[in-house]
Amino acid sequence: MTDNTPETKTQLVPQINKETSQLSKLQRQFNLKIKRINKLKSELQQRKEATAMLQARVQKELHPLLAQTVELRVKIVKQLDQAYDFPSLRKKEREKLAVFIEDLAYNLIEKYGREELIEIHDKYAPVTHAEAVMEAEEEANSMAQDLFRSVFGVEVEPDDLNDIEKMKAKLDQKMQEQEEQYANRNQKKGPKKKTKAQQEKEEAMKAEMQNISKASRRIYTELVKQLHPDKEQDEAARAWKEEVMKEVTLAYNNDDFFELLRLQMEFLQDKSKALEELPEDQLKYYVKLLDDQVHELQLESAQLTYGPEAHLYHQFGGTPKATEQKFRRQKNALREEIQELQHELNGFTDPDIVKHLIKSLKFS
Known part of the structure; x- marks a missing residue:
């Protein structure tokens, strides 16, 4: 083992060092x-x-400002609820205002969980919030039932959709039935005899998969033999080996062949020239493992680029200067929104301003 300590750790990159x-x-x-x-x-x-x-x-910087906008919107809903009873409002004006209040309240309940507005929502909505939620759930359940029926050929009850284990059991049962039907059909047809070339190809593929697995397993076993802490007497060395073994085990379990090679170079002194001396027939399995890892890392990169968290990076990422500008711009926009909402809240105590709001409302 090389002279590594808990304080110093050399980060090496596996390479075949030749001209x-x-x-x-x-x-x-x-x-x-x-x-x-x-x-x-x-x-x-x-x-x-x-x-x-x-x-x-x-x-830290945006959520507090966003929370202020939500609080002001909640206050606006409550203020408009009071404005609904302004004597100067005509029937048609009240009808338009009721739709507006219902819409504002529903969005705040659904998006921000402001359930204290349910009573106001239900006061103006043709159906209660509970009924609207039930209708949405029934529609979603119906779509899910149609999906399972058309794609998997499985009939499910609405109550089953909330039971993951029951749904998994139904799908497993359906798959087993399909496999049995497929096996029975093939059995009736009789086994299809494989050609000698097909048999040789299957055997070669099987042997190659075993060799690829052995390549990773071999390095892992060598590292475990050298670094396992159980027989270590020195407490500091034992603690250090325990931490290193966590890295080794994590790399092996995650199929991180690159990291296993790096750890091999770092901690196995007698293997420092192993890559240069590696036979070609074994090296090809190393290349295959690395090729698979390149593909996996590319998929992970695509997930970060296009997945759920990508929006955050695209919205605020970039150079440090660009990130600062984006955050400053967003904070300024939220502060302006807070001022506008506060101005609206103050104004909605005036019947004339409420009438002007109602006049501006357009519903599709």
């Missing part, structure tokens, strides 16, 4: 994939750190 002209085609592929993985890992880590920082800033 480019001396590298075989597989060795060049290995080095290129290692570089690609290292770059992808670095980009992913930077994106994750940036996203975490943006989430923290949104929570």
Whole structure:
């Protein structure tokens, strides 16, 4: 084992260190994939750190301002509820105002959980909030039932949709029935004899998968033998080995072959030249594992770029200067909105301003 301590940890990148002209085609592929993985890992880590920082800033700097806008909107709903009884309002004006109050209250209840507005909502809505929620649930359940019926051929009851285990059991049962039907049909037809070429191809693929698995397992086993803390007498060394073993186990469980190679270089001194001496037939399995990891990292990168958290990064990410400008612009917009909402709240105590609001309302 190299002279590593808990305080110092060398970050190495696995490479076959030869002159480019001396590298075989597989060795060049290995080095290129290692570089690609290292770059992808670095980009992913930077994106994750940036996203975490943006989430923290949104929570600290924007959420308090957003909460103020919600509070003001709640007050506006309550003020308009009182304005509904202004004597100067005509019947048609009250009807338009009622629709507006209902819509504002419903959005605040659904989006921000402001259930204290349910009573006001129900006062103006043709159906109560509870009835509206029930109708929405029934419609969603009906769509889900149609989906399971048309796609999976499974009949489900509305109550089953809220029971994940029951739904899983129904799907498993349907899949088992389909597999049995398929097996019975094939049995009636009789087994289709495979050609010698097909058998040889299947055997070759099976052997290749086993060798690929062994390549990762071999490095993991070597690291475990060298770093397992159970026989370590020194307490500090034991604690250090326990932490390193967590890294080793995590890399193996996550199929992170790049990290296993890096840990091998870092902690197994006798393996420092192992990559240069690796036989070509074994190196091809290393390249296959690295190729798979490149694909997985690309998928993870796509998830960060287009997934649920991508909107936050696209809205506020960029250079430090650009991020500051975006946050400043958003905070200014929220502060302006707060001022406008406060102005509206104050104005809705005046019947003439309420009449002007009602006149401006357009409903589709």
